[in-house]
Amino acid sequence: MSNRTKRRLALNLMSTERFGDGTFAAILDNAKLADALGVDVLVLPDHVAIHETARSDREGFPHSLDAQWFEPLTSLAAIAAVTVHARLSMNVLVAPLRPAVLLAKQIATLDAISYGRVEVALGAGWQREEFEATERVFDGRFGVLEEQIEVCRALWAGGPASHHGPRVDFDELHSYPLPPQGIDLPILLGLKLTERGIRRIGDLAQGWAAPPMPMQEFSDSVAKLNAANTERERLKVTAAVTLPLDSSSPRAQGISHPLDEALALWEAGADTVIVHPLMFCNSLRDLATFLEPLLEARDS
Template sequence: MKYGVQIFTTDYSIRPAVLAKAAEERGFESLWFPEHSHIPASRLSPWPGGPDLPKMYHDVMDPFVSHGSAASVTSKIKLCTGICLVIQRDPIQLAKEVATLDQLSDGRVILGIGAGWNREEMENHGTDFTKRFGIMREKVEAMQAIWTQDKAEYHGKHVDFDPVYAWPKPVQKGGPPIILGGGFPGGAKRAIAYGNGWMPIDGRGWDITDTLSQFRQMAAEADRGPEELPVTIFAAQQDEDKIKTFADAGVERLVFGLPPEKEDKVLPMLDRMAKLAGL
C-alpha cells in the first residue's frame, strides 16, 4: 500500500515546499492539498465532518500555486488535489493549470476532484447546486478533450465551446489520473462512470471496507477492473490495526491528515506517520 499526507496550506502552517521536501525524504508517495475559494459568511450549508467548520477551511491557499512551489523542490512525490472543486472553476483555464503543473513536475500530478458540499460557495461562482454532478462530469470531459486533442471542442448541456488551441499538454498520456471523491454509492458510481479511481473519506459514519466488495462488483459489471479503479482512502485514524485492515482489503493508497501547523509540530508528526507506515 502507498502512503500520502494531506494538509490545508495556510499562511500560518508549514510552507508547501518545506512539507513536500520533508515528505519525499521520508518516503511518502503523495502530497495532497484541498481547496475552497472562500467560505460564505452565511454558513447555511452544514459541514459533513461535524457541527463546527474548522478555521482552516476559511484560510486554505490555492492548491495549484502551492503545488507549483512543492514541485520546484522535489522530484518523485506525487502532487495531488484532495479535492479540487472543478464545478467552481472554468474548465479551459483549469485544463491549462493542471497541464502546466504536470509539465513542470515531469508528470507527477493526480487530480482528485469532487462536487463539494457548500451550496452558497458554489452559487457565488454561478454554479447550480442541483446540477453539480452533471457539471462536474462535463468539465472533466472538456478538460480531457483539451489535454488530448490538438484542436479541441466540447458541446454539452453545461459546458460548450467550439474548436480551440490550448497548450501545454500534460506529460502524462491522456492527462493526469482523475480520482473521484465522495461516499457510497454516489461517489463510487461516479468514479466507475468516468474516473481513474475512488477516493472516500474514512470516519464519516460508514465502514468503507464493507463497501469495497460492492464497489468492485459494480465496477466489474461496468467492465472496469480493479487495476483501472484503485481506491485511495483519507484516514480518520492513524494506527497499525487500521492500516492492516485497509492493506488486507486491497486499498491502493492511504492518506494521513496533518494539522495546519508550523514545522516544529508537523515534522515530528510526519516522522511518526512514516514509522507507522513502515517507510
C-alpha cells in the first residue's frame, strides 16, 4: 500500500432502519457499529421529494417511492453525536435546492458538531419536478452549484465576507460558527465527466463523486479525469458499488456480496468505495458480518 493512496470504505446508511425497529434510532445503531468497526465514512443520499414519473423515467433508479429519504445534513448531525472517528458525507447532496448562504451555514454547523469530520459531495440534481416543488429554478442549476461553492468558501473564511455573483451578492457578511476545517473542508462534485464537468471538478473541488457505471467506463473515466488535471493536486475519487434495481426488500436472492466489485473499484482508482448493506442484512449482527471482509480487503 506504500505506493498508493490509502483505501477508504464508506457505508451508505439509507434504509438501514430496517435492521432494527424501523425508526431513525436503528440508523444511529448502525452508524455506531460501523464507526466502532473502523468504517471510514458514513454517507446518506439526498432527495427532498421523489416524483413518480421522473422516477419511472430514471434508468437504474433502485429505490421505491416509499423509501425513507431522511434529510442528510440533519441526519448526519445526529449521527455525528453518536460516532467518533468516521467522516460524514453524502452521495450526493442536491445542493441547488438550498440557498447558498443557508447551505454554507448548514455545512459549517455540521462540521462544528462533528469536530471537523465533514466532507461534502454535491450534485446539481435531475428532477425538474423536485426543483419546481421546492420553489427553485431547474434551468441553470449548474451555475447555481458553482456559485454556491464560491459562497461557502467565502463565508467559511470568516467575516467580513464579500461575494458578488450573478445570483448572490453581499458585503460585510458574518456567518458563524466557522467549520473547524475552514475553507479546506473537502468538496467533491457528482458530475458527469463532460469537458465542462471536468473543468468544474478541477477548479472548484477536491475530487469526483462518481455515479454508478460499468467498471471499464469507471476506469476510463478516472484516467480521463487524471489526464485533464496533471498540473493540479491529485483529485480524490469516490465510487459506489452497484445497487440492484429492486432494492425495496432485503436479502434478495442471487445478489453477490460486493467485495469483488469494491476491490475492482479500488484497483481502478477509487480512493473511497461506498457499499450499501440493504440486500445482505436483516439485523445489526448481519451488518458486522457484511462489513468484516470489506474492512479486511481495505487494509490488505
